[in-house]
Amino acid sequence: MLADMHLHNPRNPFPPTDQDLFEAANTVNDRWQYWVKDFYFSGQWAKAPNNVEKPDIARHRRAAIAGGKPGEPGCIVPFDLCLHYLSEEIDRQLPDIADSERRARQGYGVPSLLAIKDEVLERMPEAAFSDGALTKIRSIRAARAEAARKAEEHEAYLKSLPDEVRSVRWTVLDSDQWKDAPESAVMAETNRRIERIKEGRAEAEANGGEFAGCCFDDGTEWRESWRRSIWRA
Known part of the structure; x- marks a missing residue:
């Protein structure tokens, strides 16, 4: 031009x-x-x-x-100008990167420096990053990757559970008493509730009645209509 x-x-x-x-x-x-x-x-x-x-x-x-x-x-x-353009874009994204967890909870998009592939980030000249910025970005990316890996493992674990176990487990997590408990404690309580549900079914059958469900000590309940429900909690 x-x-x-x-x-x-x-x-x-x-x-x-x-x-x-x-x-x-x-x-x-x-x-x-x-x-x-x-x-x-x-x-x-x-x-x-x-x-x-x-x-x-x-x-x-x-x-x-x-x-x-x-x-x-x-x-x-000129390469110095390339570095200037790239540095400007990196600096523009840094505040959103630092606040990425809150932004994700509020439904905002992921800054591209966190979303791009590792090889894309690694080919960027280090000179375009301000002091400590690249280390911070790599740390946040690593944490996101680890969280994604754990989420995939958790989803696979839930899919491996029988349907009824999964739905009873949901009643446990619906309680304030158990929602932050470790998985081992959640499953121990889930198995305890399953035994109680089985006892209720057996008692209803012995008396010629129909089992509708039961309530638990923490105020949550189980309904027999949920027996085949699949919960993802």
Whole structure:
């Protein structure tokens, strides 16, 4: 774009104004900034847009591709400027990263520095991170990965339980007395309740009645209609 605005451009007999140069420079800066950030977060350099591309932008993009990617000797964007663009984006995300647990509870999206793959993060130049930022990001990412692993293990564990055990276990966790108890204590109470439910069924059958359910000491209850329910708690 700037090349099209030189003073002796035969396609435009009028020299560019200061405003023309200012707007052109801002356009190029915005484009470079987008390309650099997209490269470090997605691996794609100067990718083509989904919509129709203007000829001058297409020429600029082809020149960027021909020159090489950020960090390569021929890249049209100086490496110091690449670091500046990337550093700005990292600093912009840091407050959300530090507050990611609360934001997740409130339904906010995950900052991309926490969501990208490990290899994507590792290819980012360390010089773009302020002091301690990369270590902090890696620590939070590791904690998130460990939490996700434990969640998968927990889900697999729940699926392995018989349906009735799972639904009775839910009545235990529905109690303030047991909701924060370790799993061993929860399952011990679950098994105790199952035995009580079995006794209630046997007693009702012996008396020619129908077992509807029972209440427990903590105020929770079991209903026989829940027998085939599958609870995920």
